[in-house]
Amino acid sequence: MQVKSRSFVFLFGLVVMFGCASKDYRSFSPAKLKSNESVALGRFTIIFKGKADNKNCMVCFKGKTTECQRLTKEGIVIVALTQGENTLQGISCNDSSEHRYEIKGAKFALGTTPTYFGDVKIVWTEAGGFKTSQMFGAIGAAFDYGNDGKIVMSVEETSEEAIQQTYRDVTSLATVNFSKSLMSIGK
Numbered sequence: 001m002q003v004k005s006r007s008f009v010f011l012f013g014l015v016v017m018f019g020c021a022s023k024d025y026r027s028f029s030p031a032k033l034k035s036n037e038s039v040a041l042g043r044f045t046i047i048f049k050g051k052a053d054n055k056n057c058m059v060c061f062k063g064k065t066t067e068c069q070r071l072t073k074e075g076i077v078i079v080a081l082t083q084g085e086n087t088l089q090g091i092s093c094n095d096s097s098e099h100r101y102e103i104k105g106a107k108f109a110l111g112t113t114p115t116y117f118g119d120v121k122i123v124w125t126e127a128g129g130f131k132t133s134q135m136f137g138a139i140g141a142a143f144d145y146g147n148d149g150k151i152v153m154s155v156e157e158t159s160e161e162a163i164q165q166t167y168r169d170v171t172s173l174a175t176v177n178f179s180k181s182l183m184s185i186g187k
Helices: 006-018 132-143 160-171
Strands: 037-048 057-062 066-070 076-082 084-094 098-102 107-110 115-125 150-156
Touching: 037 057, 037 084, 037 107, 037 160, 057 076, 066 076, 076 084, 076 160, 084 115, 107 115
Parallel strands: 037 115
Antiparallel strands: 037 076, 057 066, 057 084, 084 098, 084 107, 115 150
C-alpha cells in the first residue's frame, strides 16, 4: 500500500463536505471558460469491485488548479482545465464507505483548442465495503490516507466522429476542431 499525500485526502474531504463532487459533465458551459483555460474531453470506465460502476465515482484533475467531476453512467468527462500540463490526480468511489486512489504519472497537455485525452479504463481491485476509519469521523479520516487497493489503467482512442458527437450533444455547439493528447498510463 502506498502512502497518499495528505493534500489529496484533504482535497477529497473538501469535495465531499462542500458538494463540489455534485458537478458532472452536464454542468459544463463553454461560455464560462477563462482565457487561460481550455476544454478537456474524455470518457472513463471504472471497474470497481468487479463491475462497471461509474455513477458512484468521481475523478480529480490537477494542473495549476484542481477540478473534480462526478462520473455518470456514461463516464463522459468535459471539464475546463488550465492550459498546459494536467494530470489525473485521483479517483474516489463510494459503496458503503469512500475508497480513494491517488494516481501518479497520468499526464496530458491542453492547448488552446478543446483536447481529447482518451477513453480511460481503470480496473480497481479493492475489497470495498465499510472501512473502520469511517467510525471515527474526521479523526478516522485523518489517519486513512493510504491508497485503497490497486489499479490497472489503460487508455484507448475513439473515433473523431464519436468525440465530435459527444461534444455537440453536451454543449449544443457546432463541430469544433479538437486536438488529441492521450493521457499517459498512471500507476
